[in-house]
Amino acid sequence: MNEKYFKVLTLISISTFIFFSCEEDTEAADTEVPTPIITSISPVEGYPGEEVTITGENFNANAALNLVEIDSNGVSLASVTPTEGTATSLKFTRPNVSGVGVSISANLKVRNVEDPDEKVSDSVSITLLPIFDIITVAGLPKTKGGLAFDADGNLYARGQDPAEVYKITPDGTESYFGQTHWGEGEMHFGADGYLYAAVVWGDYGIVRIPPSGGDYEPYMPADTDVDNPFDFDFDSDGNMYIGTANGTIYHRSANADTATLIKSYGKWGSPMRYYDGDLYWYTKNDTVASAGGTNGLWKAPVPAEGDTISPASSTQILSSDDYNPSGLAIDGMGNTYLMDGWNADTTVTTSQLVRVTPIGTVESVYTLPTENPNKAVWHDNKLYVAAGNQGNQIYVIYLGPDYATGAVPQ
Known part of the structure; x- marks a missing residue:
């Protein structure tokens, strides 16, 4: 009887180990997201309300899980959710941000908000043309x-x-x-x-x-x-x-x-x-x-x-x-x-x-x-x-x- 008990306990332990190992592997697969990469922006210059296309790699295929962030000299100017997108292309509308009489040189990056670490691309330069x-x-x-x-x-x-x-x-x-x-x-x-x-x-x-x-x-x-x-x-x-x-x-x-x-x-x-x-x-x-x-x-x-x-x-x-x-x-x-x-x-x-x-x-x-x-x-x-x-x-x-x-x- 002791021998049978030992065999049952061993099987339970092995099953438990396999179960938890699979669960850990599943969690890792769900959260592992590559860092977005921007290769180009078109057009680089533009006015508020105009559409912009970002081309690159590793974007979230769900457009709503990307965030386009624009800043100048470390000051955040706007955060915009793309209107449409794929893993290699995103489109967004330039926000209503404009200088008066001067163009604004700004930085743009893409953040993947699905990842708990929210992986962010390197910044690229854009220009916000003045409405006035x-x-x-x-x-x-x-x-x-x-x-x-x-x-x-x-x-x-x-x-x-x-x-x-x-x-x-x-x-x-x-x-x-x-x-x-x-x-x-x-x-x-x-x-x-x-x-x-x-x-x-x-x-x-x-x-x-x-x-x-x-x-x-x-x-x-x-x-x-x-x-x-x-x-x-x-x-x-x-x-x-x-x-x-x-x-x-x-x-x-x-x-x-x-x-x-x-x-x-x-x-x-x-x-x-x-x-x-x-x-x-x-x-x-x-x-x-x-x-x-x-x-x-x-x-x-x-x-x-x-x-x-x-x-x-x-x-x-x-x-x-x-x-x-x-x-x-x-x-x-x-x-x-x-x-x-x-x-x-x-x-x-x-x-x-x-x-x-x-x-x-x-x-x-x-x-x-x-x-x-x-x-x-x-x-x-x-x-x-x-x-x-x-x-x-x-x-x-x-x-x-x-x-x-x-x-x-x-």
Whole structure:
């Protein structure tokens, strides 16, 4: 009997040893996770809200068990869970972290949170581009004479007096380009490569600078064509639409030498823009509502040859006496930005940049460091705003492909 007892006890001991050995092996297999390795990031530079792809090895195949950590000089800026991923690739959205006027050099690493030790990759460098940037035009005392972009992405800024034009390349290099007479009005490039500019006062009308730069040449003198041209714009066929300081609008065909009046009513100081087959204008200071309604933002289809714009053919997008814009800009989704330097009574300045959606909703976009935003242009998902009388700066606001109001510096 003792011999049988000994055999049973031995079997129990062996079974227990095997059981615990297997349990220890199972635990080791569940928790052993390799350290993540980052081989590349694309793109390295970017703005908040943009998608980034991290390529490498040993990422957790469950995207939610990875954590993307971003820091600068040892200070944590953000921790982001990837939106999707595999063992070799992760995608995440850049967080709403941005400098003001400067890019932030930061470090990025990937942490595997499934591992109790939370194994972390080595850091790689990334750059967080600024939502709000400032371009200073050293050659100008003021940036009040309009902004324009050429086909290569170079920015052109004009002063008021002197009305010199400076060219700023995408890498920030500034050079003198040419000049016009008295820079108070818009500028646009034509399909012929000339830089066209409106000169509100005097008999100069609209002038143009050759593609090579230099002094301006006459194009549409005010004493023979359109008096006091303030705003103008081109459509894709090269037709020109001219808004005057008193609110009327003219049309000059790409194949004609003269301009035709297509909107005969208006009030002094009415900025204008062309967008997607429609003409936009802002009626202000109009106590008798000569526009057929109230002050505010209007639009009308470009009339057929021989027809004109009337109150009946126009649509009022926004009815308001609260704004007094000196310029308009329209983005790729049809939102209209008001360069509103003064409130309605013209005695109180404002720094608030607002936009009006196509259905007339007013949205606050950004508080500018100027009380007189003057002219603006939309280019490559950014709004470029001239500081106007406040100095020689151009403010650049990145709003992204969806133009969300949430994309502002934190």
